[in-house]
Structures are given as structure tokens and as C-alpha cells.
Amino acid sequence: MLDHSGPTDNHLHAWDRDHFFHPSTHMAQHARGETPNRIVTGGEGVYIVDRDGRRSLDAFGGLYCVNVGYGRKSIADAIADQAHKLAYYHAYAGHGSEPSIELAKMVIDRAPKGMSRVFFGLSGSDANETNIKLIWYVNNVLGRPEKKKIISRWRGYHGSGLMTGSLTGLAGFHNLFDLPLGPILHTEAPYYFRRADRSLTEEQFADFCAARLEEMILAEGPDTIAAFVGEPLLGTGGIVPPPAGYWPKIQAVLKKYDILLVVDEVITGFGRLGTMFGSDFYGLEPDLITIAKGLTSAYAPLSGVIVSEKLWKILVEGSDKFGPIGHGWTYSSHPLCAAAGVANLQLIDELDLLANVREVGPYLRGALAEALADHPLVGEVRGEGMLAAVELVKDKADRVFFDPPNKVSVRVASAMLERGVIARAMPQGDIIGFAPPLCLTREEADIVVDATRQAIEAVAASL
Ligand code: PLP
Numbered sequence: 428m429l430d431h432s433g434p435t436d437n438h439l440h441a442w443d444r445d446h447f448f449h450p451s452t453h454m455a456q457h458a459r460g461e462t463p464n465r466i467v468t469g470g471e472g473v474y475i476v477d478r479d480g481r482r483s484l485d486a487f488g489g490l491y492c493v494n495v496g497y498g499r500k501s502i503a504d505a506i507a508d509q510a511h512k513l514a515y516y517h518a519y520a521g522h523g524s525e526p527s528i529e530l531a532k533m534v535i536d537r538a539p540k541g542m543s544r545v546f547f548g549l550s551g552s553d554a555n556e557t558n559i560k561l562i563w564y565v566n567n568v569l570g571r572p573e574k575k576k577i578i579s580r581w582r583g584y585h586g587s588g589l590m591t592g593s594l595t596g597l598a599g600f601h602n603l604f605d606l607p608l609g610p611i612l613h614t615e616a617p618y619y620f621r622r623a624d625r626s627l628t629e630e631q632f633a634d635f636c637a638a639r640l641e642e643m644i645l646a647e648g649p650d651t652i653a654a655f656v657g658e659p660l661l662g663t664g665g666i667v668p669p670p671a672g673y674w675p676k677i678q679a680v681l682k683k684y685d686i687l688l689v690v691d692e693v694i695t696g697f698g699r700l701g702t703m704f705g706s707d708f709y710g711l712e713p714d715l716i717t718i719a720k721g722l723t724s725a726y727a728p729l730s731g732v733i734v735s736e737k738l739w740k741i742l743v744e745g746s747d748k749f750g751p752i753g754h755g756w757t758y759s760s761h762p763l764c765a766a767a768g769v770a771n772l773q774l775i776d777e778l779d780l781l782a783n784v785r786e787v788g789p790y791l792r793g794a795l796a797e798a799l800a801d802h803p804l805v806g807e808v809r810g811e812g813m814l815a816a817v818e819l820v821k822d823k824a825d826r827v828f829f830d831p832p833n834k835v836s837v838r839v840a841s842a843m844l845e846r847g848v849i850a851r852a853m854p855q856g857d858i859i860g861f862a863p864p865l866c867l868t869r870e871e872a873d874i875v876v877d878a879t880r881q882a883i884e885a886v887a888a889s890l
Pocket of ligand 1: 551553585662694
């Protein structure tokens with residue numbers, strides 16, 4: 428057994444630098460010890476604690492995933508009970524476990540109308556890979572092999588695999604990886620604050636986005652476009668709610684050209700907008716829904732694809748013609764993760780977290796706006812449900828952005844951390860993101876707002 432018994436020994440820090448390849452990390456600086464590392468050991472409610480005893484209010488819920496908060500005993504017990512009973516059995520060829528079947532039923536009961544079945548995976552990325560394969564399979568079954576291209580948006584985030592990293596519309600996830608791959612196209616980001624033509628109203632900008640989409644479909648040929656993939660509101664691309672009227676206009680274009688709608692609800696699924704799904708919030712009619720994060724509140728890795736009745740019928744027809752579907756993961760619907768999912772969804776109901784989102788989410792955004800909207804560095808305070816963002820600008824009147832090397836948002840996020848609050852410097856642009864656990868209280872929201880204001884003032888003074 429390795430010895431890492433006390434908070435003062437630094438074996439783990441050294442081993443971390445020497446052996447651990449961290450995701451989304453500056454590898455050289457980490458290995459050389461130039462950037463801080465953090466070994467997190469515990470969590471309770473909205474707080475995490477590290478090995479050095481530092482406690483932080485996690486206003487990003489891990490990676491917008493610890494929706495019920497840290498330290499929930501009922502979920503830990505459910506995982507442990509299932510581990511004692513049956514840690515694993517696969518789901519191939521009609522097998523299953525009690526919690527995986529129960530969870531499938533619970534998900535469909537909560538899903539928007541018209542949804543029929545759930546395929547379980549482990550991550551948002553693999554679920555979006557499943558989506559693409561199902562879309563291609565369906566169009567092959569329907570005898571339209573040309574209809575295969577998929578349109579996503581610039582600034583969309585759909586994962587970091589090969590196809591899902593291609594769907595993602597952020598340069599940092601493409602560069603040096605030879606992405607995006609062939610059949611993926613990107614259309615206009617519905618990002619009103621950054622619109623090129625500042626004379627447009629929100630409705631006009633939404634018309635513009637729909638027109639750009641239609642132009643792309645016509646230029647490529649409608650018979651080649653299979654699906655459109657989008658998050659209800661842009662997440663990692665900047666936490667940006669769509670402009671008024673966006674989704675009805677986009678859905679009209681998709682219907683006109685018989686293009687499937689995949690709604691990526693990895694962030695918005697299970698309550699983040701105060702409704703069970705973002706599709707309910709925006710009135711979307713998805714053919715496929717991607718779920719992950721909030722499905723288990725990250726107590727165990729689990730994702731899923733919710734398939735509409737319309738597509739399910741075609742999949743059934745496909746298996747009658749071609750045999751069992753050749754798609755699955757060893758850990759699809761892993762019993763421990765499914766047990767976590769069942770306990771997590773029960774907890775969301777018991778604590779009425781959706782009501783808390785509807786109350787505390789607007790309170791958090793209102794308090795952020797009140798504290799910051801007049802600050803010369805703050806271009807916009809925005810969000811929806813329990814999601815918020817503060818976008819920083821160099822010149823407010825002319826909407827001039829900082830040059831990326833200034834790393835202004837990274838500096839604000841680290842100044843916040845010094846004040847005991849975790850927010851996320853979003854990867855593209857100077858945007859501070861907030862996605863706290865759905866159980867955040869007003870008092871905790873006040874702490875977040877205070878730290879944000881102080882941090883912005885400290886960084887502004889240093890510029
Ligand atoms: N889709 C969305 C909307 C996401 O926000 C994410 C992750 O942040 C993913 C997909 C990918 O999920 P994962 O990191 O579990 O692969």
C-alpha cells in the first residue's frame with residue numbers, strides 16, 4: 428500500500444507531476460510544477476475540500492455535473508448496495524440489471540413527449556458518438572445513403588472524441604488533432620452579444636441564424652444533410668442563451684428539409700434550467716436527446732441517448748432486416764452507475780431541486796447583474812436557470828474584447844479561488860462561467876457574487 432497519510436507529505440504532489448496525464452491541462456507547465464495542482468479529497472453540499480485543508484465553494488459543480496451537491500449519502504449507499512449485490516453484468520443480447528431497467532423507465536417518464544427508449548453509455552462524448560451512428564444507420568435503413576452530413580454550431584460543445592470533437596465548434600478542441608472530420612459542418616453560433624452586425628435586434632439575429640442555416644443546407648444539398656445537433660443553450664462555448672425566437676425558426680428550417688434534431692442535454696438534462704429538460708424549456712421536439720452529467724450528478728459515470736418513438740420504429744425495422752444492432756459498450760448501463768442514477772433522480776424529486784433552480788438561479792443572476800453590470804470591464808451578465816456567465820470586455824462602449832494572451836478571465840477565476848470560490852474561465856473568450864449545484868442557497872449565491880465582484884475589481888486594478 429502506498430503511503431500518503433498526512434497533509435504535509437508531498438509524495439502525491441510529486442507523483443502527480445511525474446505520472447498523471449491530466450485532461451485539458453498545460454502538460455509542460457504542470458510537469459515542471461509551474462501551475463498549481465490540487466488534490467481534492469472531500470465534498471459536502473456546494474463545498475469541496477482539498478488535502479491541504481482548503482475549502483472552496485464550487486460554483487461550477489465540478490464540470491456542471493454535481494447537480495445534487497457533494498456528499499449525498501443516499502447515492503453513495505445505493506452504489507455500495509448494488510456493488511455488494513451485483514457489481515457488473517453486461518446488457519448485450521437482452522441482459523440487464525434491476526437498476527438499469529428501473530433507470531430507463533425513470534428517464535422516459537421524465538423525458539419530453541414522444542421519446543421512447545434509452546441507450547446507456549458512459550460519457551457525453553460516447554453518447555454523441557452513438558447519436559451519429561444511429562443517424563447514419565437510420566438513413567441506411569431508409570435507403571438514403573447520401574443523407575449523412577451533420578450540422579452543429581460554432582461554439583457548440585459535444586465532446587472531445589473524433590466525431591464528437593468534430594461536432595464541437597471550438598478551435599482549441601480541433602487544432603493539432605486534424606479535426607473536424609469530413610461530414611461535420613458548423614453554422615452560426617446563436618451568440619447575440621458577439622453578433623457581427625450590432626444593429627440587429629434579437630429576433631432579427633435569430634432570423635439571420637436561421638437564414639445562414641438554410642443557406643448551408645441549400646449549398647450542400649438538402650438530400651445530403653441528415654441532422655442538426657445543438658445544446659438548448661450554448662454551454663462550454665460561453666453559457667449563452669439563444670436570442671429570442673431562435674429555436675422555432677431553426678426547427679422550421681429543419682422540418683422543411685427533413686433534417687433530424689439532436690438536442691444535446693448533457694448540461695441541461697435533469698433540471699439545470701428549472702425544467703426536467705432544456706427541450707421542455709425551449710419547446711424543442713427532438714429526435715434524439717443526449718444525456719450525461721445530471722443523470723447521476725457525476726456520482727458514477729453514465730450517459731445516455733434518448734430515442735424518439737419515430738426513430739425507434741426505424742431501428743426496429745432495421746433489426747428485422749439486418750439483425751441485431753452492432754453497437755454497444757462493455758459498460759453500457761453499468762449496474763453501479765445505474766444505481767447511482769436511480770438514487771440521484773429520486774433525490775432531485777425529494778429535494779424539489781427544480782423549484783430551487785427556478786428561485787435561486789434568477790436570484791444569482793440578478794445579484795451578479797446588480798453587483799457588476801455597471802463595471803467598465805463587464806460587457807454582459809447572462810444565463811438561464813442555474814447557469815450564469817459574466818463576459819469581460821476591454822472597452823464596453825465599443826465592445827472591444829481583450830487579446831487572449833492577457834488571460835483576463837483566467838486571472839479573475841484564480842482571484843476568485845483565492846477568495847474561496849470556484850468559477851470557470853470558459854475556454855474561448857474572457858467569460859466567467861457559473862453552474863453551481865442545483866441546491867445552491869441564496870446565502871451561498873451571495874458569497875459567489877461577493878467573490879466575483881472582488882476578483883474583478885482586483886484584476887481590473889492590475890491591468
Ligand atoms: N455535450 C455537452 C453539452 C457537454 O457539455 C459535454 C461536456 O461538457 C459533453 C457533451 C461531453 O461529455 P463528456 O465530457 O462526458 O464526454
